Every structure is written in structure tokens, then in C-alpha cells.
Amino acid sequence: MKERLIRLEVFRYNPDTDTEGHYQHYEVSCLEEWVVLDALNKVKETLDPTLNFRWSCHMAVCGSCGMMINGEPRLACHTFLRNYPGTIRVEPLVHFPVERDLVTAPDDFMEKLKRVKPWIIRKDKQPIEQGEYRQTPKELLRFRQYAMCINCTLCYAACPEYGLTRHFIGPAALALAHRYNQDSRDQGRDERQEVVATKEGVWECTFVGACSEVCPVHVDPASALQQMKIASSFDWIKEHLLPGGGK
Amino acid sequence: METIQTDVAIIGAGGAGLRAAIALAETDPKLRIALISKVYPMRSHTCAAEGGAAGVIKPDDSFDIHFDDTVGGGDWLSDQDCVEYFVHEAPKELLQLEHWGCPWNREPDGSVAVRPFGGMKKKRTWFAADKSGFHILHTLFQTSLQFDSIKRYDEYFALDLLVDAGRCQGLTAMDMRSGQLRQFHARAVIIAGGGAGRMFPFTTNGAIKTGDGMAMAYRAGAPLKDMEFVQYHPTGLPNTGSLLTEACRGEGGILVNKHGRRYLQDYGMGPETPVGQPQLKTMELGPRDRVSQAYWHELQKGNTVTTPWGECVLLDMRHLGTKKINERLPLVRELAESYLGVDIVKDPVPIRPVVHYMMGGISTNTQAATPLPGLFAAGECACVSLNGANRLGSNSLVELLVFGRRAALSAIEHIEKTPAANTAALEACADQTQQRIRALFSRTAGTESVAGLRKEMMTTMEEHAGIYRTEAGLQAAVARIHELRERYRRVVLTDRTNVYNTDLFQTLELGSMLDCAEAVTVGALARKESRGAHQRLDFPERDDKNFLRHTMVYHQGADAPRIDYLDVVITRSQPGIRDYSGGHQ
Numbered sequence: 001m002k003e004r005l006i007r008l009e010v011f012r013y014n015p016d017t018d019t020e021g022h023y024q025h026y027e028v029s030c031l032e033e034w035v036v037l038d039a040l041n042k043v044k045e046t047l048d049p050t051l052n053f054r055w056s057c058h059m060a061v062c063g064s065c066g067m068m069i070n071g072e073p074r075l076a077c078h079t080f081l082r083n084y085p086g087t088i089r090v091e092p093l094v095h096f097p098v099e100r101d102l103v104t105a106p107d108d109f110m111e112k113l114k115r116v117k118p119w120i121i122r123k124d125k126q127p128i129e130q131g132e133y134r135q136t137p138k139e140l141l142r143f144r145q146y147a148m149c150i151n152c153t154l155c156y157a158a159c160p161e162y163g164l165t166r167h168f169i170g171p172a173a174l175a176l177a178h179r180y181n182q183d184s185r186d187q188g189r190d191e192r193q194e195v196v197a198t199k200e201g202v203w204e205c206t207f208v209g210a211c212s213e214v215c216p217v218h219v220d221p222a223s224a225l226q227q228m229k230i231a232s233s234f235d236w237i238k239e240h241l242l243p244g245g246g247k
Numbered sequence: 248m249e250t251i252q253t254d255v256a257i258i259g260a261g262g263a264g265l266r267a268a269i270a271l272a273e274t275d276p277k278l279r280i281a282l283i284s285k286v287y288p289m290r291s292h293t294c295a296a297e298g299g300a301a302g303v304i305k306p307d308d309s310f311d312i313h314f315d316d317t318v319g320g321g322d323w324l325s326d327q328d329c330v331e332y333f334v335h336e337a338p339k340e341l342l343q344l345e346h347w348g349c350p351w352n353r354e355p356d357g358s359v360a361v362r363p364f365g366g367m368k369k370k371r372t373w374f375a376a377d378k379s380g381f382h383i384l385h386t387l388f389q390t391s392l393q394f395d396s397i398k399r400y401d402e403y404f405a406l407d408l409l410v411d412a413g414r415c416q417g418l419t420a421m422d423m424r425s426g427q428l429r430q431f432h433a434r435a436v437i438i439a440g441g442g443a444g445r446m447f448p449f450t451t452n453g454a455i456k457t458g459d460g461m462a463m464a465y466r467a468g469a470p471l472k473d474m475e476f477v478q479y480h481p482t483g484l485p486n487t488g489s490l491l492t493e494a495c496r497g498e499g500g501i502l503v504n505k506h507g508r509r510y511l512q513d514y515g516m517g518p519e520t521p522v523g524q525p526q527l528k529t530m531e532l533g534p535r536d537r538v539s540q541a542y543w544h545e546l547q548k549g550n551t552v553t554t555p556w557g558e559c560v561l562l563d564m565r566h567l568g569t570k571k572i573n574e575r576l577p578l579v580r581e582l583a584e585s586y587l588g589v590d591i592v593k594d595p596v597p598i599r600p601v602v603h604y605m606m607g608g609i610s611t612n613t614q615a616a617t618p619l620p621g622l623f624a625a626g627e628c629a630c631v632s633l634n635g636a637n638r639l640g641s642n643s644l645v646e647l648l649v650f651g652r653r654a655a656l657s658a659i660e661h662i663e664k665t666p667a668a669n670t671a672a673l674e675a676c677a678d679q680t681q682q683r684i685r686a687l688f689s690r691t692a693g694t695e696s697v698a699g700l701r702k703e704m705m706t707t708m709e710e711h712a713g714i715y716r717t718e719a720g721l722q723a724a725v726a727r728i729h730e731l732r733e734r735y736r737r738v739v740l741t742d743r744t745n746v747y748n749t750d751l752f753q754t755l756e757l758g759s760m761l762d763c764a765e766a767v768t769v770g771a772l773a774r775k776e777s778r779g780a781h782q783r784l785d786f787p788e789r790d791d792k793n794f795l796r797h798t799m800v801y802h803q804g805a806d807a808p809r810i811d812y813l814d815v816v817i818t819r820s821q822p823g824i825r826d827y828s829g830g831h832q
Contacts, residue, residue, distance in 0.1 A: 001555050014744055014746070015746050016744045016745055016746055017744070033486065033586075033588075044698075044749075045698040046698070049696075049697070049698070049741040049742060049750045049753075050741055050742040050744070050750060052747055052748070052749045053749075054286075054290075055454055056286065056290055056292065056453035056454045056455045057292065057294065057295050057453040057454075058453065058454075058487055058489065059295065059487070059489045059490075059582060059586075061294050061295055061378070061381055061578075062289070062290045062291075062292070062294050062295065062453060063289060063290060064286070064290045078585065080585070099424055099746060099747050100744070100746045100747040101747075103747045105424070106287070110287070110401070113389075113392065114392045117392075117393070118389040118392060119347065119348065119389050119390045119392060119393050120346065120347055120348040120390075125346070126346070128339055128342045128343055128346065131342065131358075132342055132345045132346075132351075132358060132359050133345065133346065134356070134357030134358065135353055135357050136353060136355065136356075136357045137352075137353045137354075137355065139353075139357075140350060140352070140353055143350070144350050147350050147382065147385070148378070149385075150289070150294075150381070151287075151289045151385075176389075180348070183348060185346075185348060186348070
């Protein structure tokens with residue numbers, strides 16, 4: 001297997017000792033088939049145990065290892081060295097406060113996830129003894145794509161609106177609201193609209209589409225937001241223009 | 248050190264921990280619940296489970312058949328009262344998840360779909376494409392967000408249990424962001440900390456699977472049970488160890504050697520079945536232990552394929568066709584394509600067995616209680632003796648639901664009869680953690696590195712505690728792990744920063760893994776028989792006379808651990824022959 005000397009330029013920041021971040025250079029021999037995370041792990045094991053980053057699954061499903069790689073938000077476990085001929089610049093995800101080195105604080109995202117009420121809301125709960133809620137494969141397909149989000153927050157790092165206005169609920173959380181709204185078992189759309197159909201919600205999105213471009217699992221949050229905008233507009237039309245509020 | 252008062256503290260926020268938290272919150276809304284995890288909940292390794300979750304739901308299936316499959320699959324080391332409880336609870340839990348929004352695959356009529364899985368006589372594995380664990384984890388996490396009584400402590404690294412008056416009454420943990428220590432005073436503690444596959448170099452397990460929960464209970468005096476039973480999943484990607492789910496074979500994928508022969512027929516799992524028509528409980532749908540062992544024999548015979556990533560056999564799914572693969576196995580296709588450069592639609596993918604799951608763990612009974620009062624455990628970190636000597640694929644995702652909930656209910660029962668805590672005694676106990684961490688930070692004279700010791704541990708485990716084991720190898724492993732535990736006391740931190748110090752966390756994790764490795768190796772050396780996933784070349788037969796019992800390993804500080812045994816609970820299935828011949832035997 002082909003080996004190559006990989007040159008990494010890594011953002012370092014230690015709040016105990018540093019007033020601001022700086023870049024550190026490492027050179028490690030790597031297999032061509034490796035991912036950036038493998039290179040970082042080799043640095044940590046053989047060169048510098050003080051380098052800090054999160055990771056776990058190494059298969060793009062746990063969402064831990066989001067970072068900026070050559071300026072793009074990416075999962076380090078799914079970014080292949082073969083696509084990076086030159087020096088690789090590795091930085092923490094933008095738009096989140098840096099805890100240390102490549103580790104960012106996702107508190108704001110965690111808070112926003114909760115605000116969209118991402119759970120099944122029903123007026124009439126069917127007892128477990130009566131079995132499953134029936135849902136056809138077609139009904140499943142209406143929301144399954146939006147249930148694929150791994151919460152890696154790359155879309156927040158990519159989103160220019162979130163970069164400008166932190167009160168924006170943001171792509172992943174809104175896509176999750178859409179996931180539940182589209183689920184035939186759910187009756188909670190009205191409750192979610194209080195957050196979704198606001199200036200903090202879908203109307204803050206200017207449809208740049210960067211979220212969908214960086215999504216490693218093809219959730220396509222941009223399409224979810226567009227669908228929600230259309231549905232919210234239709235709500236408005238029903239309420240204001242149709243006789244009897246469309247009811 | 249700041250003290251946090253709570254009613255129930257849960258260590259681990261994966262499937263079992265979240266299920267326990269929700270059960271606590273639903274049962275008694277007044278309970279204060281502390282959910283403590285070294286990672287954000289959705290990073291927990293439950294997310295990596297692919298194939299599905301077993302529960303009787305279809306009219307042609309029955310609890311008895313699920314029971315028999317599980318007990319036989321476990322080579323009769325399962326406690327049968329536990330299995331009985333489990334099979335009855337399983338469908339309720341899976342339906343509960345359905346009501347919470349889990350996107351299970353469906354039949355055209357809208358009922359849940361099931362797929363075949365290894366060692367199961369009926370189709371009973373509920374699935375959400377090949378991301379079942381991921382969807383279960385996220386459904387539980389999202390559902391948990393509606394309960395304000397569940398107070399999460401994300402990225403808190405649990406360190407030690409607080410034990411006073413013979414009862415577990417809390418724990419110490421480090422806030423990873425600040426490096427500050429905290430003590431949680433709790434009336435009951437539930438450990439749901441996951442497995443310890445990272446003891447081995449080649450594993451499907453994520454970096455976080457370092458056995459911290461197991462080791463914490465072990466150090467506090469709770470025994471680890473049946474730790475020698477380590478499951479190899481037959482089909483891992485040979486370079487990264489990533490899991491290619493058993494559903495690959497459930498959907499009809501076949502295993503062939505370098506001659507193109509479906510070699511499983513040569514190891515008691517034949518006769519051959521027609522390609523593309525998988526038959527339950529035979530050939531490629533044999534149990535994981537047998538299928539992984541067959542690989543080892545093929546390797547000895549020189550029948551494996553030499554690849555740049557070592558000796559492999561081939562998993563061929565081409566005959567499934569693009570549509571089925573994309574619909575049922577999209578993640579598998581993506582993983583093989585991106586990490587190995589193989590498109591499973593066009594080519595067979597080289598695979599080899601990979602460390603996947605610990606059947607053993609913290610000893611618990613069917614109520615999810617450990618022998619240490621006040622301490623409960625659920626999920627992979629626990630050994631409730633459902634899985635016996637070999638877990639059947641798709642039983643573990645259900646296990647963490649059934650026993651996560653059970654642990655919560657048991658914790659509530661325990662709380663009702665618990666006297667008030669002796670706060671001073673707990674604080675004194677917590678001080679010991681502080682001293683331990685301080686000593687680690689201030690040690691400068693040592694010579695050992697974490698990366699170095701970890702590598703030696705992994706090599707030892709792979710070499711001597713793998714699919715087939717011997718007396719000599721295990722003796723060497725026991726001695727080596729003992730030596731590594733001693734050398735571990737001379738590990739020196741390179742990084743003495745307080746904030747998110749992964750040098751420190753990896754050091755602590757290595758300590759946990761060494762404790763677990765000790766229990767695995769001493770248990771394996773003492774078990775002079777072959778059963779399920781524990782295979783001894785020098786004792787090739789199952790020995791029910793001497794070893795139809797659980798290994799119980801007790802921590803003895805720096806000394807070698809003490810081993811004891813506990814009888815297996817047999818209710819209605821006497822040990823018999825494990826028949827995977829498709830009815831031809």
C-alpha cells in the first residue's frame with residue numbers, strides 16, 4: 001500500500017495558557033487510503049499527545065469529528081487523504097466557541113434541538129397493547145431522509161445566516177422539526193410552528209444551500225426548510241385569505 | 248469539590264442509559280435524574296449498530312422459539328429465567344420505540360417489517376434500513392428531551408463509585424470542559440457505559456468503548472461475569488474494522504473462500520442452500536461464533552484470499568441487485584465503497600472477523616441489579632446472562648431497551664427503602680478520587696506512555712485471547728496484562744491542562760481497559776472447555792459437568808483477581824446440540 005508523508009497545519013488553542021490560537025505543523029507518514037482522522041490519531045500517538053480532538057465511530061455515523069478541513073466543514077473520519085495532495089489545514093468548526101484545539105462547544109445547537117420539540121406529539125396516544133401505528137412505506141419515505149441527521153453540526157458551520165445571527169434555529173434543528181411534521185404518526189406541527197415559522201426559524205434562511213452541500217449523510221436540510229416555508233405560507237393564505245380561515 | 252444531589256445517577260447516555268432515564272421520568276415525574284456521559288448522547292456507540300432488533304411480532308413466530316434460539320445460540324450459558332423475561336418484554340419495547348417515532352421499515356400494509364438474522368429460526372428482526380442502532384439512539388435521545396427532570400451532564404467523565412455502608416450511593420466525575428471534579432450523591436446508580444472492544448486492535452467498536460463502566464463497578468467490588476466471552480463479528484472491513492451488518496447475509500449475501508466455495512458447509516452449517524435464497528439458521532445464517540470460527544479454519548487450510556489488509560474471505564452480495572442493496576443495505580454499500588474502494592453491487596468485498604461485542608460484563612440479575620446494593624447495570628456493560636456464551640445478532644439492541652427500563656424500575660424500588668446518606672462518609676470517599684487524579688497529574692518520574700502500553704495490551708489480547716485460545720497463550724496473556732497493570736502505575740501525563748485533556752482521558756480509559764483485560768484473560772485461562780465464543784484448542788469440547796456455570800471475577804486491587812463461579816439458571820431447556828444444519832442433522 002502506498003505511503004505518503006502528510007503535512008498537517010493544525011489549529012491549537014489552550015485556554016489555560018493561550019490568549020489566542022496558533023497553527024502547529026506536523027509531518028506524519030500515512031497510508032494513501034487513510035482519512036484525515038487517521039493522520040490526526042497518528043500525530044497524537046507518535047508525535048504530540050497534547051493535541052485534542054473528538055472522535056469515536058470512524059464510520060461517519062456518530063458525528064463527533066466535525067472540523068474545518070482546508071476551510072470546509074467536514075467529518076475527519078470521512079475525508080480521504082487521497083483527495084488532498086498538499087498541506088492539509090485542520091481547524092475547529094467555525095461558528096462555535098472553541099473549547100480547546102479542535103474541540104468546539106455545541107451548547108447552542110443542543111439547546112436549539114430541544115426547542116423544535118423533536119419527539120412524537122399526539123393528542124390521542126394509542127396503548128402499546130394495540131400494536132404499532134400503521135405507516136406505509138410511502139409514508140415512511142416522506143420523512144426518513146430527514147431522520148438521517150447525525151447532529152455533526154457541519155451545516156451550522158457552513159450556514160452564512162447562522163454565522164451572522166446566532167438566534168437562527170439553523171439547518172439541522174429545523175430539518176428535524178420537518179422530520180416530525182412529516183411523520184404520519186405525529187400531530188405536533190402546530191406546536192412546532194411557534195418556533196419554526198418565525199424570524200428565528202425558517203424565515204431567517206436565505207436559501208444559500210450550503211447546509212445541504214456539506215451534509216455528510218445527504219439529509220438535505222435546505223429542501224426541508226424550503227418545504228416548511230411553502231407550508232407556512234400556505235398556512236398564512238388559509239388563515240387570511242380563505243373564508244373561515246380555511247377551516 | 249462541588250456536590251450534586253440527585254435521586255438516580257445514570258452513567259452512560261447511549262441506548263440503555265437513555266431508556267432508563269425515560270423510564271424513570273415517566274414512572275415518577277418528581278425524581279431527579281442525572282444522566283452522565285463522557286460524550287454527547289448521540290455520539291454513543293449504539294449509533295453504530297446496523298442490522299436490527301429482535302422481537303416476536305409476526306403470527307408464525309412465538310416466544311418459545313425466540314427463547315430456544317437465544318438459549319441454543321448462547322450455548323446454554325444463558326440464564327433461562329432472564330431469557331424468558333426478555334423475549335416477552337422485547338416486542339413491547341420495540342412497539343414503544345415505534346410509538347416514539349423510530350422509523351422502522353414497513354410492510355406494504357403499514358405493519359412493521361422483519362428480516363432474517365443469524366441463528367434465528369424465524370424472521371423477527373425489526374430494522375430501519377441498516378442504521379437501526381442509529382435510529383434507536385436518536386429516537387430515544389429526542390424523546391428524552393421532553394422530560395425536564397432528566398438533567399444531562401454531557402461530557403462528564405465518570406471516575407469512581409461512592410460506596411458507603413455497603414451501598415452504592417453516587418459517583419465522582421470530571422467535567423471534561425473545565426477539568427473540575429464533581430461528586431454526585433444519588434440514592435441509586437445505574438451503569439450503562441457500554442462494552443470494552445477497544446482492548447483489541449481490530450474492532451468494530453468506536454474509540455469510546457473502553458469499558459469504563461465495567462471497570463468502575465469492578466473496582467468498587469461488584470464482580471464481572473463471563474468476561475472471557477468476546478464476540479467476533481464475522482464480517483468486518485479488513486482495513487478499518489468497520490462493521491458490515493449480518494443483514495448482508497440475512498438479505499442473501501454469501502461467504503466464499505478463494506476457491507469460490509461456500510465454506511460454511513464444511514463446518515456443520517451445511518448443506519449448501521441456493522444462492523439468493525437464504526434459509527434461516529443455516530449456512531450464512533449460522534450464529535456469529537460458528538461463522539467466525541470457520542474463517543479461522545479456512546485460514547489454517549490456506550483457503551483465504553491474500554489482500555493488502557491481511558487474509559480475508561469474500562462476502563458476495565452481487566446477486567442481490569442494485570435496488571435491494573440500495574434499499575436495505577445503503578450504509579454497507581457506502582462503507583465498502585469509500586473505505587475499501589469496493590462497490591458491492593459489482594464485486595465481492597473482502598472481510599474478516601472483527602471484535603464486536605462483550606457477552607460478559609457487570610454481573611446483574613434479571614432485575615438488572617448487581618450484587619452491590621444500590622448499583623444497577625444495563626446494556627453491553629452488564630452481563631444479565633441473556634447472551635450466554637454467544638449473543639445472537641439483533642438481541643443486543645433489544646437488551647438495552649428491556650434492561651435499561653428494568654434497571655430504572657429496580658432503582659425506584661430500591662430508593663423507596665433506602666435510608667438517608669451519611670454525607671461525610673461519601674465526601675471522604677470522593678476525596679479518594681481527588682487524590683488519585685492529583686497523583687496522576689503530579690507524577691513526573693514515570694517512564695511509561697499511554698500509547699505504548701495500549702499497543703502492548705492490544706497485541707497481547709489479539710495474539711492470545713482471540714477466536715481460538717490455548718493454555719500457554721492465555722498464561723502468557725495473564726502474566727502480560729498483570730505486568731501492564733503494574734507498569735500503568737508509572738504512566739506520566741504529557742498534558743497537564745485542565746480543559747478537555749484527552750491525554751488524561753485516554754490514560755483513564757487505558758486503566759479501565761486493563762482492568763477488563765485482566766478479567767477476560769483470567770476467566771479464559773480458568774475455563775478449560777470450549778463453549779460459544781470461548782474456544783480452547785486444548786479443550787475442544789463443551790464440558791457441562793464442570794463449566795455449565797458463570798465465571799465471576801472479583802477485583803483484588805494490585806493483586807491477581809479472585810475467581811468464583813455461579814450456576815447457570817436452567818428452567819426448561821437442558822444443554823443439547825446446537826444444530827445449524829437446516830434440519831439435516
